[in-house]
Amino acid sequence: MRCYEIRQKLERYVEKETSVSENIEIETHLLDCAACRVMRDKLAAEAIVLKQAVPYSPLTDDFTAGIMNQLEPYPATESPVEMETNSAPSRHACSRTPVQRSKRWARMTAASIAALFVAFSLGMFVSPTFAAYISTFVSRIGGELGLKKAAEQGFNTPVNMAATDQGVTLRVKEIIADPTRLVATYVLEDETGQILPDLFIPHYNGNNIYLTDKQGNILNSGPQIFRRGDQYADFLFSLNNPPNELVLHFDISHFGSNEPRKAVWKLDIPVNIQKSMAATKSVPVNAIYESPQGIVFTFDKVVYAPSATRIDLTTSFTPEKKKQLREMAAAPTGRTDADSIREFGTHRFFYHIVDQSGNVVAKSEYEPNEKQGRRISFTQSRDVRGIDPDIINWHGSYVPADQPEELTFVLDGVELLEPADFSISYSPDSLKQQPVSKTYGELEETFTITDMAKGMDPETQEPVWTIELKGLGKLDSFPYWNLYDKSGKRFDVQTDFGKTHMKNSPDGVVLVQTLIVKGMQQPPQKLTLALQTVKTRYMDLNWQVPIPPNP
Structure with missing residues (x-):
């Protein structure tokens, strides 16, 4: 939908x-x-x-x-x-x-x-x-x-x-x-x-x-x-x-x-x-933290406005991380343009805010049935000034308590897209008789290729080949794939979202995915479908920044 x-x-x-x-x-x-x-x-x-x-x-x-x-x-x-x-x-x-x-x-x-x-x-x-x-x-x-x-x-x-x-x-x-x-x-x-x-x-x-x-x-x-x-x-x-x-x-x-x-x-x-x-007061903070994953966090300022208190953060990458992102983008796709690099640089962070008594008053994620406080959803935007297009500006607003409070922002961790070490090799001709399955232990996910057949691109109506894929496990987003022949030639693979969906079941999340393969006249005898990236969380940062009070 x-x-x-x-x-x-x-x-x-x-x-x-x-x-x-x-x-x-x-x-x-x-x-x-x-x-x-x-x-x-x-x-x-x-x-x-x-x-x-x-x-x-x-x-x-x-x-x-x-x-x-x-x-x-x-x-x-x-x-x-x-x-x-x-x-x-x-x-x-x-x-x-x-x-x-x-x-x-x-x-x-x-x-x-x-x-x-x-x-x-x-x-x-x-x-x-x-x-x-x-x-x-x-x-x-x-x-x-x-x-x-x-x-x-x-x-x-x-x-x-x-x-x-x-x-x-x-x-x-x-x-x-x-x-x-x-x-x-x-x-x-x-x-x-x-x-x-x-x-x-x-x-x-x-x-x-x-x-x-x-x-x-x-x-x-x-x-x-x-x-x-x-x-x-x-x-x-x-x-x-x-x-x-x-x-x-x-x-x-x-x-x-x-x-x-x-x-x-x-x-x-x-x-x-x-x-x-x-009536608005902006209090600079300028606290900087470099995570072990190569993300630089800058707690820029706190803005006290009549309708809300806003926290302004920026994230960017260290030079070493930028180089790594270029290599990550080039390895499966051959592209090193800014959009491709940003795709591999996609990240989010996890945090909580505590008051002077140590009570958690806000956090980025809550467990089911957990008492929820003043949740802050950060919105993001790229640096439109052209100074550094890799800088992301984050703005999160919350309504302060009626009484004065001493709050501390705690950065708990980050989630990054990293190269996945997983692939499935198969013979297109044999799929009709025997689907091919393989389990990716890191994701606790089992993928099964069930079919490969001639099809039609739903947008351009051009002839394509389609791959029918199923998954079962703990996947929380649609996976991106690359397809290679035995010589290492890469074929462009896209997801047909009209025929792709995920649903919960007693055994886990069920994935049904249709992939569109362009630029292929006839499938070779052997192909390898490789997972492009996997989400990895690092939850051991514990960077703390006192939030300055409203002056």
Whole structure:
């Protein structure tokens, strides 16, 4: 399945509402799609934050009805949250009926309303009306409570700019912005001013929603997160060192999830974040650590903004490691271009954050059923300044506690792609009678080549040869292969993802993979299929960096 199809189901998947067949499809896709894994992690983090946001005792069955009777005509249910990233394909997400809405909202609605009811009685909120705030409460705290805190401190800006076409009005109501993110809240209205039931605006496939500076230089080419409720919808943009004055651009040609409709809307909204910039403090750290694996970690700084605290890290490679990566890329592929080297240099890191009492308040990974804290999902980007394209910038945000705390960042380990020492030799003619199996002990994975036959490239429709492969074990992502004849000649091998999937079984993860072989007229009598890389974890780093307090 494609990304847009998976992302329609991720929220229900996180809440364990998907069927067994859907789980197989989703988990198969996640194994090889980093962007969707990030979205899954964000949704999982939202669930944690929601639970922490309303730490109330269980309410009586009639509590919600009693509160809602006092709040009529406001709706008694919350709408689902829809999330998309700027890497989404050119397809729209679909909305769900109330019966399909996530357990998250059903579980949290009563407690959320209780929190709002108490807060409203105390006059805490800065939103113009209680109705507006209750409509946006869940979507605003989805992901991080910092946005709510920023609004309470007056960093939200009423906008109320609109564009109308085909009898429908796009109205941008409010913006919350600081140096870490910008959230724009909008509605779609009919000719009578009523809010439409379908507020979905895709930010791809001809629609452009982006941020620039006053000179028109693009700062963010698309929102990372889209949230939608019954009465309001949000677009969220991540920011890194923005100027004081921004411009939010809407250039829209269509909207709607179930039945896309045409509408030409153009809005250029100036946003001044000077106030939040003044309230933001950047504390340099500049701690450097070189791991034994040749990765250089630099803890650059901590940014204290109104809506979140952000940790900025960079990773790069030592000269020796860069040389090794070139050799790793050249050995199986013969290529030493930057993209190939980066592929072999793919890495991630594992960490946890402890407070002054030694309690773990955040970490990169949690075991099943383990109590989860303030999980931080780091996003990454290459150095666009051209100083060093191998430098990766990592940004991870979290909402600090209400009380002062002393935190320490601990780097636990890294995961690298390294050359795999595994191959399977076989005779294409004999596969019909006897498939070939071999076990890779390091992965605890058994691979079986079941067939090799003439086929068609699904994209170019050119004749190719296909290899049918199965695996069983502990594999957690789709493997990449190289194919050689007995003289060492290499053939280009690609994965047909339309026919490739992974699923869990009582015996382990089951892999079914179809490989496409190009540039081969007729298979030779003997071929060798070689695994390209294997993920290796090194979990003994223990680099500790005190996180400086908010000055």
